Amino acid sequence: MLEVRNIDVAYGDVQVIWDVSFRVGQGEIVAMIGANGAGKSTIMRTVSGVLRPGKGQILLAGEPIHTVEPYTLIEKGLAHVPEARRLFPEMSVEENLDMGSLRGRARKERARTKERVFSIFPRLSERRRQASGTLSGGEQQMLAIGRGLMALPRLIMFDEPSLGLAPILVQDIFNVIRTVRDEGMTVLIVEQNVRQTLALCDRAYVLENGRITQEGAGADLLRDPHVKAAYLGV
Amino acid sequence: MWVQAEVFLQTLVAGILLGGLYALIGIGMTLILGVMKIINLTHGQLMMVAMYIAFWLFTLFGIDPYVSLLIAPPLMFAFGMLIQKALVNPVLRVESILPHNQVILTVGIGLVLQNVATILFTSDYRSTPVDYASTAFYLSDLWAGTPVEISLSLPWAVSFLLSVVITVLLWFFLAHTDTGKSIRATAQDKDAALIMGVNVGLMRVITFGLGSALVACAGCLFIPIYYLFPALGSQFTLIAFVITILGGLGSTLGAILGGLILGVFESMTATYVGMGWAPVGRFVIFVAALVFLPGGVASLLKTRKLSK
Ligand SMILES: Nc1ncnc2c1ncn2[C@@H]1O[C@H](COP(=O)(O)OP(=O)(O)OP(=O)(O)O)[C@@H](O)[C@H]1O
Ligand SMILES: [Mg+2]
Numbered sequence: 336m337l338e339v340r341n342i343d344v345a346y347g348d349v350q351v352i353w354d355v356s357f358r359v360g361q362g363e364i365v366a367m368i369g370a371n372g373a374g375k376s377t378i379m380r381t382v383s384g385v386l387r388p389g390k391g392q393i394l395l396a397g398e399p400i401h402t403v404e405p406y407t408l409i410e411k412g413l414a415h416v417p418e419a420r421r422l423f424p425e426m427s428v429e430e431n432l433d434m435g436s437l438r439g440r441a442r443k444e445r446a447r448t449k450e451r452v453f454s455i456f457p458r459l460s461e462r463r464r465q466a467s468g469t470l471s472g473g474e475q476q477m478l479a480i481g482r483g484l485m486a487l488p489r490l491i492m493f494d495e496p497s498l499g500l501a502p503i504l505v506q507d508i509f510n511v512i513r514t515v516r517d518e519g520m521t522v523l524i525v526e527q528n529v530r531q532t533l534a535l536c537d538r539a540y541v542l543e544n545g546r547i548t549q550e551g552a553g554a555d556l557l558r559d560p561h562v563k564a565a566y567l568g569v
Numbered sequence: 570m571w572v573q574a575e576v577f578l579q580t581l582v583a584g585i586l587l588g589g590l591y592a593l594i595g596i597g598m599t600l601i602l603g604v605m606k607i608i609n610l611t612h613g614q615l616m617m618v619a620m621y622i623a624f625w626l627f628t629l630f631g632i633d634p635y636v637s638l639l640i641a642p643p644l645m646f647a648f649g650m651l652i653q654k655a656l657v658n659p660v661l662r663v664e665s666i667l668p669h670n671q672v673i674l675t676v677g678i679g680l681v682l683q684n685v686a687t688i689l690f691t692s693d694y695r696s697t698p699v700d701y702a703s704t705a706f707y708l709s710d711l712w713a714g715t716p717v718e719i720s721l722s723l724p725w726a727v728s729f730l731l732s733v734v735i736t737v738l739l740w741f742f743l744a745h746t747d748t749g750k751s752i753r754a755t756a757q758d759k760d761a762a763l764i765m766g767v768n769v770g771l772m773r774v775i776t777f778g779l780g781s782a783l784v785a786c787a788g789c790l791f792i793p794i795y796y797l798f799p800a801l802g803s804q805f806t807l808i809a810f811v812i813t814i815l816g817g818l819g820s821t822l823g824a825i826l827g828g829l830i831l832g833v834f835e836s837m838t839a840t841y842v843g844m845g846w847a848p849v850g851r852f853v854i855f856v857a858a859l860v861f862l863p864g865g866v867a868s869l870l871k872t873r874k875l876s877k
Contacts, residue, residue, distance in 0.1 A: 383764050409766035421761035423754045434754050437747055438766045482765070 336361045336490050336521045337382070342391030342401075344374075344381050350389070351377050352545045359490065364512065364522040366532045366553065368566055369542035375525040376418045378542070379494050382523075383415040384408050395490065410439040412489030416496060418525075420479040424468030428459055431467050431478055435485030444487060452481040455511060472499045480511065490521045497528055509535055529566040533557045541566075575717040580840040581833060582719060588832025589729040590787055593736065594805060595812030595824035597783035603756035603819040604776040605657070607671045611679035612784055613805030618682055619645050619785035620797045621690060627697040627792075634697055635727065638789045642782040649781025652678060653774045679802060686799035695797045699724065702793065728790035735786050736825065739779075743821075752776055756819070784809070804848075811855045817865020826866045830854070 337359040344352035351374045359365040367375050380386045382393055384405025393401040395411055403411075414435070422431050432452060436445045453460035456477040462470065467478055476496060483491055493512065497505040509531060516522050526532035533539055533553040541549035541562065549556070556562045563569050594616065601609045622644060623637040632640070656678065660671050704723035708715050743749035754762040755772040763769050812831055816823030831854060838850030858865065 385760050385763060404768070405763050406766050406768045409764070415764045417761065417764060421758055421764075423757040423761065425757055426750070426753060430750055433747070433750060434762070434765045434767075437751065442747075486766075 336363075336396060337523065338392075338394040338397075339378070339382065340392045340394070342378075342381060342388035342393065344377055344386055344388050346377075350545070352381070352388075354391075355542070355545070355547055356391075357540050357547060357550070359521055359523050362516065362519065362521055363538065364516050364524065364536045366536035366539040367523070367525050367542055368529050368532065368539060368556075368562075370565075373542045374545040375542055376494055377545075379415060379417070379492050379523075379525065382492065383413065383417075409437070409441075409486050409488070414483040414486040414488035414491045416479050416483040416491065416493045418494040419498070420475050422467040422470075422475055422478055422482070425466055427464050428467055428470070428478055429463045431482050432485050435482035436487075441485060441487045445485070448485050448487060452484055455484075455514075456481055473501070473504050476500060476504075476508070480508070484515065488520060490523065491515065493522065493524045493526075495525055495527060497526060505531070529562075530557070533562075571716050575719070576840065578717055579719050580836050582721065583725075584833030584836030585829060586725045586729045586832070587836060588829035589732045590790055590828075591808060591812055591832045592825040592828030593732045593787040593790070594784055594809045595816055595828045596736065596739065596821055597780035597787075598809040598813045599816060599819060599821055599824040600752075600776055600783070601780040602813060604752060605671070605773055607657075607669070607675065608810065608813070609777075609780065610672060610675040610806055610810070611652075611682065611802075612780070612809045613807070614679040614682040614802030615645060615649065615781045616784040616788040616791070616805050617686060617797070617799060617802035618648070619788035620792045620795075620801070621686060622785075623789045623792045624695050624697055624797055627699075633699065634789050634792045635731070637792075638731070638786060641789050642785040645785035646778040646782035648778075650774045650778035652781075653777035657777065658770065658773065679806060683799050683802050686802075690799065692798055692800065696795070697792050699793050722794070724793040728794060732787070732790055735783070739783065740821075748772075748775070752779075808851065811851055811858075814855065815858045815862075815865055820865065823866045830866070 339358070340356050341354050342352060343350060343354060355378060367378065369375050377386065381388055384400070388401055392399055395413055400408055400411065400413070423434060426434070432449050433445065436442055436448060441448065458474055459477055459481060462474065467475060470478060476498070480496060496508050496512070500508065505528060512522060512524065513535065524532060524536065533556050536553040538550065539553050539556050540547050541556070549559070549561070551559070594612070598609055598612045601607070619641040622641040623634045626632040626637050626640060627634055656674060657671055660674050701723050706721045706723065706726070708717070708719040743753060751762065751767045752772050752775065754765065754767055755769050759769050808831070812824055812827040815830060816827030831851065834854050835847040835850055839847045842850070
């Protein structure tokens with residue numbers, strides 16, 4: 336579904352991603368774990384076209400996407416739930432959801448998908464007209480995920496979806512991600528809750544200082560001594 | 570007593586009518602500020618150009634300025650888009666030693682427009698002598714026993730009402746269409762908008778066009794009741810700037826209130842201080858807003874909401 340080949344990414348003169356390659360197969364949940372500042376969000380922003388790789392290629396379903404206009408990616412089936420939610424704070428809950436479905440089939444299915452998002456997150460339904468900037472942190476996270484789902488994507492990328500949430504809500508969010516995959520979406524996820532994420536995902540990559548250092552099945556990495564020491568604190 | 574009340578009410582009415590037109594000018598600048606994060610210091614000059622369009626259409630072809638509302642704003646929409654595409658966008662991309670060099674660019678565009686207008690049309694004062702210019706309504710016509718007499722000039726009333734209609738149409742566009750929402754989204758978080766599939770570059774171009782069209786509407790509404798000369802542009806750029814500051818930099822509702830406040834304040838200054846003092850009043854309110862209300866009217870609206 337997604338194939339990233341040997342990308343370098345830099346902010347101005349400062350290179351932060353070095354020769355990174357990974358792939359996400361159709362219907363998989365793939366996780367990327369790494370310390371703060373390792374470059375996880377940078378990779379996601381590069382895949383979604385906000386940043387451009389200095390070298391390398393990014394293919395979505397075999398088609399290069401690192402050269403196309405970034406605003407066309409959502410129509411090709413790529414949704415990105417960015418770090419720190421990035422909602423439109425002065426727009427209402429519903430308007431934020433509308434923004435997730437501007438193009439293509441998602442636009443036509445808007446009303447139906449919206450009801451579906453409201454059934455997943457009933458709290459949002461009660462707050463349809465509330466400005467998203469005034470929602471609680473957890474509600475904002477639900478809205479960010481809902482906005483991503485509105486695009487009816489084939490591949491959805493979550494950047495720290497559980498950031499700042501109570502453990503019970505984290506569990507809910509992980510359940511949503513599982514449901515989404517069971518419905519046929521492919522998932523790429525970055526998380527600080529490493530243990531839960533490795534238990535959830537099919538495969539995972541370990542990113543250190545902008546380089547991929549390890550990869551493997553989630554269950555295998557959970558038992559890996561280096562991962563245990565560095566990310567699970569045992 | 571009644572005479573004083575009459576003067577006050579008449580001044581207030583005149584101020585609100587003027588304020589409605591000011592609001593339209595301020596909204597255009599505010600939109601551009603919100604999306605582009607630049608103060609468009611050629612805003613008044615764009616209005617001046619629109620007024621010349623309306624003036625010549627009237628003088629050469631006898632087209633009523635209100636009919637020009639259907640001609641000048643679309644032309645200025647195209648002109649605004651062209652400015653954004655051909656001049657502002659390239660400058661946004663260049664890294665330069667001057668901060669805010671896009672703002673300086675807009676000053677340059679304004680100077681060029683003003684000078685071209687002077688060369689082509691001279692600096693003579695012009696106006697469109699429409700035949701309803703001095704038609705007016707009187708309160709006593711409606712209510713025979715009224716203790717105070719208030720008059721309402723027909724063109725002022727029509728211009729005000731049209732500016733309200735245009736503002737409502739704009740509100741509908743921004744609140745209820747996908748393009749309108751995309752413009753607001755771009756203003757609030759442009760990277761997030763990009764991820765959602767918004768063509769951010771196109772939204773910038775449309776916004777500059779829209780802001781230009783709005784100020785062109787204001788120009789068409791002003792020409793029947795005002796006079797026109799090339800340097801009028803810089804005067805209105807300052808007015809737009811004051812309204813935008815007063816409104817709280819980027820809030821549409823703030824710009825409407827800012828326009829009304831400035832209109833009433835100028836009208837009061839003209840009545841109670843002296844005709845020529847309105848520009849001084851404008852400066853006073855500008856400085857006062859910067860010092861006492863740096864967040865503009867919008868900051869007051871926000872605190873009201875929070876405390877409720
Ligand atoms: N806009 C930027 N300009 C310059 N440097 C940046 C920018 N954004 C990120 N960086 C740098 O790039 C590196 C990678 O950042 P990134 O946000 O990708 O890390 P991350 O793995 O997502 O970290 P976290 O877990 O804290 O979210 C960091 O060293 C960061 O300081
Ligand atoms: Mg990050």
